[in-house]
Amino acid sequence: MLRQRTIKNLVKTTGVGVHSGRRVEITLRPAQANTGIIFHRVDTPEVVDLPAHADKVGDTRMASVLQNGDVRVSTVEHLMSALAGLGIDNIHVDLNAEEVPIMDGSAGTFVYLLRSAGIEEQDAPKRFLRVLKTVEVQDGEGENAKWARLEPYAGFSLAFSINFHHPAIDSTASFAEVDFARDSYTKEIARARTFGFAQEVEALRAHGLARGGSLDNAIVMDEFRILNADGLRYDDEFVKHKILDAIGDLYLIGHPLLARYVACKSGHALNNKLARTLLAQPDAYEIITYDSAAAAADAVSQDWRLA
Numbered sequence: 455m456l457r458q459r460t461i462k463n464l465v466k467t468t469g470v471g472v473h474s475g476r477r478v479e480i481t482l483r484p485a486q487a488n489t490g491i492i493f494h495r496v497d498t499p500e501v502v503d504l505p506a507h508a509d510k511v512g513d514t515r516m517a518s519v520l521q522n523g524d525v526r527v528s529t530v531e532h533l534m535s536a537l538a539g540l541g542i543d544n545i546h547v548d549l550n551a552e553e554v555p556i557m558d559g560s561a562g563t564f565v566y567l568l569r570s571a572g573i574e575e576q577d578a579p580k581r582f583l584r585v586l587k588t589v590e591v592q593d594g595e596g597e598n599a600k601w602a603r604l605e606p607y608a609g610f611s612l613a614f615s616i617n618f619h620h621p622a623i624d625s626t627a628s629f630a631e632v633d634f635a636r637d638s639y640t641k642e643i644a645r646a647r648t649f650g651f652a653q654e655v656e657a658l659r660a661h662g663l664a665r666g667g668s669l670d671n672a673i674v675m676d677e678f679r680i681l682n683a684d685g686l687r688y689d690d691e692f693v694k695h696k697i698l699d700a701i702g703d704l705y706l707i708g709h710p711l712l713a714r715y716v717a718c719k720s721g722h723a724l725n726n727k728l729a730r731t732l733l734a735q736p737d738a739y740e741i742i743t744y745d746s747a748a749a750a751a752d753a754v755s756q757d758w759r760l761a
Contacts, residue, residue, distance in 0.1 A: 455579045455580075455743065455744065455745055455746065456579065456580045456743065456744040456745075456746065456747055456749075456750050456754070457575040457576055457577070457578065457579065457580055458487050458488070458543040458544060458575070458576045458578045458579070458580050458581075459540075459541055459542050459543055459544070459573055459574065459575055459576065459580070459758075460484045460485050460486075460487075460489075460542060460543065460544040460545055460573075460574060460576060461482060461483075461484050461542065461545060461568060461571040461572060461573060461574070462484065462571060462572030462573065462574045463484070463571045463572055464481060464482065464483050464484070464571070465481070465482050465567050465568075465570055465571040466479060466480060466481040466482070467479075467480060467555075467557075467563070467567060468480070468555065469555025469556060469557050469563075470555055470556060470666040470671070471528070471529065471551060471552070471553030471554075471555060471556065471665075471666050472517075472529060472553070472556035472559075472648070472664065472665075472666045472667050472671060472672070473516065473517065473528060473529065473553060473662065473663045473664060473665060473666065473667075474528070474551065474552060474553045474662075474665060474666060475665030475666035476551045476552075476553070476666070477551070478549060478550065478551040478553060478554070478555040479549070479550045479551075480547065480548065480549055480554060480555055481547070481548040481549075482545055482546070482547055482548075482567060482568065482571060483545065483546040483547075483548065484544075484545070484546070485544035485545050485546050486544065486576075487543075487544060487576040487577065487578035488544070488578055489544040489545075489546075490505060490506065490507075490543070490544060490708060491505070491506035491534070491537060491542075491543075491544070491545055491547070491705075492504070492505050492506065492545075492546055492547065493505075493506060493520060493527045493530065493547045493549060493554075494546060494547065494548045494549065495525050495527065495549055495550075495552070496548045496549065496550055497549070497550040497551060498525060502522055502523075502525040503522065504520040504521070504522045504525065504526075504527050505520075506520065506530065506534060506705070506706055506708075507706055507707075507708055508706040508707055508708075508726055508729035508730050508733060509730060509733070510522070510706075511706065511726045512526070513526070513528070514721070514722040514723035514726055515661075515663065516658070516663050516664070516722075517529040517530075517531065517722060518530050518531045518534075518702070518703055518706065518722045518725075518726065525552075526552045527549060527552060527553070527554065528552055528553040528554070529553050529554045529556065530554055530702070530706075531698075531699050531702035531703055531722065532554070532556075532557075532560065532561045532564060532648075532698070532699075532702060533547065533554050533561070533564050533702070534701075534702035534703070534705045534706060535561045535564075535643075535644075535698050535699065535701040535702030535705070536561040536564035536565045536568060536644065536702075537564075537568070537705060538639075538701050538702065538704075538705040538710065539561065539565065539639030539640065539643065539644060539701065539755070539757055540565065540568055540569070540573060540639075540640075540757060540758065541573075541580075541710065541754075541755060541757070541758035542568065542573065543576075543580060543581075543710075544576070556648075556666060556667075556671045556672075557671065558647065558670065558671055559647035559648040559649075559671040559672045559673070560644060560645045560646055560647045560648070560687075560695070560698070561643070561644045561645075561698055561702075562644045562645040565640055565644045573759075579743035579744070580710070580743065580744070581709050581741050581742070581743055582709055582710050582711070582712050582741070582742050582743070582744075582750075582753060583707055583708070583709040583710070583711055583712065583713075583739050583740075583741055584606075584711075584712040584713070584739060584740050584741075584742050585604045585605065585606050585607070585711065585712065585713035585732065585738065585739050586606060586737070586738055586739055586740060587606065587737070587738050588603055588604065588605045588606070589603060589604050589728065589731050589732045589735065589738050590602070590603035590604075590728075591603070591724055591727045591728045591731055593723075593724055599718070599719075600718060600719040600720055600721070600724055601717065601718050601719075601720065601724070602700075602715065602716070602717035602718075602720040602724050602725060602728045603715070603716055603717070603728070604711070604713045604714070604715055604728060604732060605713060605714040605715075605716065606713065606714070607712060607713050607714035608712065608752040608753070609633060609634055609635045609712065609752040609753050610633070610634040610635075610710065610711050610712060610713060610714075610715075610753065610755075611631065611632065611633040611634065611714045611715070612631065612632055612697050612700055612701065612714075612715040612716075612717075613629070613630070613631040613714070613715070613716045613717070614629065614630055614631075614693055614696050614697050614700065614716075614717050614718075614720070615628060615629045615693070615717070615718045615719065616628050616629075616692060616693045616696055616719060617718075617719060618692075620651075620675065621678055621679070622675045622678065622679050622680050623649075623675075623692050626686070626689060626690055626691070626692055626693075627689060627690035627693055628693060629693060630690050630693040630694055630697060632697060634753075634754075634755040634756075634757075635751070635752050635753070635754065635755065635756070636756075637756075638756060638757055639701075639755060639757045640757050642688075642694070643694055643697055643698050643701070644698070645687050645688070646687065646688060646691045646694035646695040646697075646698050647671070647672060647673050647687065647691065647695060648671075648672050648673070648695055648699075649672055649673035649674070649675065649691075649692060649695065650664065650667060650672050650673075650674055650675075651674070651675050651676075652674055652675065652676050652681065653676070653677065655667065669681060669682050669683075673686070673691065673692075696717075696720070696721075699721075699722065699725070700715060700717065700720065700725055703722055703725035703726060703729065704725060704728075704729060706726070706729055707729050707732065707733065709741065710753075712742075712753055
């Protein structure tokens with residue numbers, strides 16, 4: 455059968471929270487089959503568990519934020535994206551602060567950490583969520599509309615369109631599409647960095663956001679150009695990062711998806727609304743397993759190699 459996966463060994467690192475600006479230590483630990491992905495705040499008087507699930511998202515301003523009462527874990531999307539990209543089903547994530555560290559602004563560091571820890575199969579079938587009918591959500595009307603939908607599909611693909619009306623972004627590709635069965639997550643998506651605008655920093659910081667943001671962990675632009683001396687990693691890095699975010703946001707559904715995701719100008723809020731809308735319609739999906747990798751040829755990512 456196609457099996458669930460976890461990591462072989464504990465691995466840890468430190469970084470900075472992009473919004474809090476605080477130093478964070480993150481520890482990734484193996485988890486038993488059928489555990490899922492669980493974040494743990496270990497800096498609280500008693501350890502607080504925050505399961506990685508769409509209905510636990512309490513805030514979507516500039517990040518996907520899990521909440522359990524008053525306890526939060528912010529900016530989970532890049533790590534969730536790396537876990538989806540490597541096909542990891544079960545893991546414990548310990549944090550000594552309220553935010554997953556931003557690292558270099560992409561999922562690349564998390565891919566490296568997970569592969570360093572090693573990936574192993576478990577004695578339990580991997581469970582996929584297969585979309586059976588199209589589900590769509592929208593925000594706004596006309597040319598200002600933002601929307602996202604999930605369609606039935608034999609594997610998992612994502613197509614994304616952006617429109618920022620900014621010369622540095624508009625000079626790059628505004629559309630990208632990836633298919634897990636054809637394209638390499640680690641090569642084509644994982645290194646795409648988050649991005650922001652220098653003129654918005656003070657307003658964001660006044661609201662408790664972007665306090666740890668810098669040229670080391672984001673693509674930063676003024677009114678006309680990219681300020682990072684090393685430029686872009688991909689010609690289409692902006693739209694590729696939106697796909698990276700969407701992969702992470704959608705993995706909060708709780709299972710790898712068998713669906714085609716298509717979106718225009720979507721973000722964390724709309725992605726979470728789409729996930730919740732799907733899960734609220736039991737006739738729109740089913741949970742399935744595969745007897746073999748051969749039977750799941752279109753569903754299995756080429757990056758789901760054991761490492």
